[in-house]
Amino acid sequence: MNQSHKIALVTGAARGIGLAIANALLRDGHDVIGVDIDAKGIVNTARRVNANQAPHLPQFVPMVADIAEAAAVTQLFAAVAAQFGGLDVLVNNAGTCFMNDFVDISPDEFHKQMAINFDSAFYCCQQAIPLLLKRQTSAPGIKKIINISSNGAYNFEVFDPAHYRASKAALDTLTKHLARRYAREGIAINSIAPAMTRTDLFDVVPPDVLERALSAMPRGKPIEPAEIANWVAFLASPVGDCSSGNVIILNQGRDVR
């Protein structure tokens, strides 16, 4: 580990928005701990990413965990503490979307949706905050938590399932709670809530619903993962120090009335 690098942990970093965030943070001088439930995916991603990084440049360090499970998150952060000692940035990005209509959502699916999208971020924040605070001694400055929410919590014209919306609304309330709680201890916490962003998650959406959602985008095309990632990198950088407790909606202006 190079002492001059910042240390970021990104969940769901094997692909999609998480991978784009990892790349943006590497570019900006962070060693990135990329966490995913997909063991093969995260190891292959790390291999590909590090192939383009000279040894003195920040590295992508893969770690495998099902972060919907509290015990797995505890174990994950114990490994992070042992290897890195502290953290500068946590990005809670891992998530998914189960597409059932309200009356068809089983209790099991409901709990799974909340666990993957919300409980995981709750547990990661609980484990990360002591490491963010500890890092202030060796690397003073504002530490960051960035939660990847969704426009689905705010836009009710485009279809999104009830449990998905609720998981993201809960996440944004956690953002505000933690922003208030840790403002004076030097941790800034914000949410980024993207609309349609081109990733594998599009595959879970039925074709007619996807077409309607895409045609509602004002630029006639989805957002690219790198566009979201640059906003995360902006918040992670010192320019982001003065923002905390905000939900930043990225949707090409779709919902302005």
Ligand SMILES: NC(=O)c1ccc[n+]([C@@H]2O[C@H](COP(=O)([O-])OP(=O)(O)OC[C@H]3O[C@@H](n4cnc5c(N)ncnc54)[C@H](O)[C@@H]3O)[C@@H](O)[C@H]2O)c1
């Ligand atoms: N793509 C969009 O249009 C869009 C829009 C709004 C919000 N988002 C949010 O962005 C985030 C990333 O979505 P994406 O589109 O890149 O999805 P994606 O499916 O391409 O990637 C999600 C990643 O999270 C990982 N993951 C899932 N469950 C996990 C678990 N329990 N533990 C560890 N890792 C886990 C997956 O293996 C995968 O690598 C999600 O929170 C999603 O809700 C996406």
